[in-house]
Amino acid sequence: MIEAIAFYTFAAVTLIGAFGVVTLRNTIYSALCLGLCLAGVAGIFANLGADFLFASQLLIYVGGIAILIVFAVMLLGRTSDLHLKQVNEQWAAAFLIGAVTWVGLWRAAKIFSHTPLPIPEAAKTTRAIGLLMMGDLAVPFEAISLVLLAALLGAVFFSRKENP
């Protein structure tokens, strides 16, 4: 029962946070809601027994990326500049695409929703993840880090060109 309460609470936090990101007119509020949304996802990970993923999600997304986004938004300017309109004239098309995608996902998920997977015990996952990353998944892991490195270098390159 506790698992169910926790799951619905975190799901509600995630959804409310995500809804706030796209609807609130104050950009700072949107950025903070993004942090809340990501924290809710971390809570769902914890609820499913993925402890390492939970801490990484908090460390990287809430403690790093959300703060960097808030940082960037705060550099934008004064309070009066921050009240932007959240939708432009193409909101209807975006809504339609979103609705179609959502219905598709709903139908796909419905097929499996009656066969509940056993929730694993809160096991020690850190060692297993470490062994996988250094063993079976070493090549994809290194490839992803290479892509990230390229993205980093690209970001530095473009920001330097503009402001030498």
Place this chain on the structure above:
Amino acid sequence: MMPRSWPTEVWKDPWSLPRYRAGALWLGGILFGIVLISAVVGELCVWGEKLFAFLSHLGLSVVVVDWIWVLVKLGCVIGLIVANGLWAVWWERKISAHMQSRLGPMYAGGFHGWAQTILDTVKLLLKEDITPASADKVLHALAPVVAIAPCVIAFAPVLFGKELAAAKLDIGVLYIFAFAGISVIGIVMAGWASGNKYSLLGGLRAAAQIVSYELPRGFSVVPIIMFAGSLDLAVIDQAQAGYWFGFFPRWFIFYPVAGQLSFLFFLIASVAETNRTPFDIPEAESELVAGFHTEFSGMKWSLFFLTEYGYVMLASFLLAVFFFGGGAAPLPFLRFIPSWIWMMGKAMLMMFVFLWFRWTFPRLRVDQLMEFNWKFLLPWCFVNIAVAGLILAWGMR
């Protein structure tokens, strides 16, 4: 009854040697007393098991017992953070005073101003709570809460003695760093919501500084995690038990090169993470009035202070566990002293180092701070990890 004389008359010649010796003795005595009290609390923790069994026997459902149990542990941790605030502020004032040839609080409570912070808290509670007209009301009220809540949560896996922690987590170290990194959102919110350019600058500086220093702070303990083979604080504590040659403690700080460098990097990064003086540019009073908490008063302001001292205590306990063997005794024949006394003593020693830093070093400039982090601290942390790998490869365990 004698009328109480003003302390300046009592301490007309405070720097005479006997007086100074007596003062030092008293301060040492207070420290010892606090350690003793913590030891008694630690011994009482044995009763926790019995309390839990008693709750289970009452015929309550498992869920209710668990909830009560979590609330009890939460109360203990919050009580510890608040008591630490009272103690650390007084201690900091005394240390700063003695380093500057002053006396510090001397009047409140009678003996060495021991009641100063308690009375300060009463004053802070009675102060008017001001929200500036240009402030964002919601975020201004929310910011201190967002700052202190992760601090309380981060204390869950912290070891206060052998096997003495509110929660046993396999990912303890990662969990603490993850939650400690969230507090900065509260600081940024405070800076922005105050509607004041100095506060905003303070918030921006805090965000840049804390996000940057999180990296060396995390990477500096990687050698420790490699030596211990686990992220669990209890396992890290256990890995340092025992003695080389029968008398030399097997603490991680004594591991050649990697241990000492790791300690140094973690200490520096921790001071930066807690926004304390060589790295207190988010609240640099000569540049930014008081930075992100300029517009806060009363209890809201003191919540920020409580957070800062909470993180200082967290870092002290982490330093004690990572590098000084946690609850292990420094010499084999001292093992009869319980582990929580050693833990508390080591943590208090580390807290003294934090306070000592604050009143010794001048403040860095913003660009120096960033340069130091990215061009010196982080690369050498990676080198340190390589050194630790070499030590492990040569079988030096």
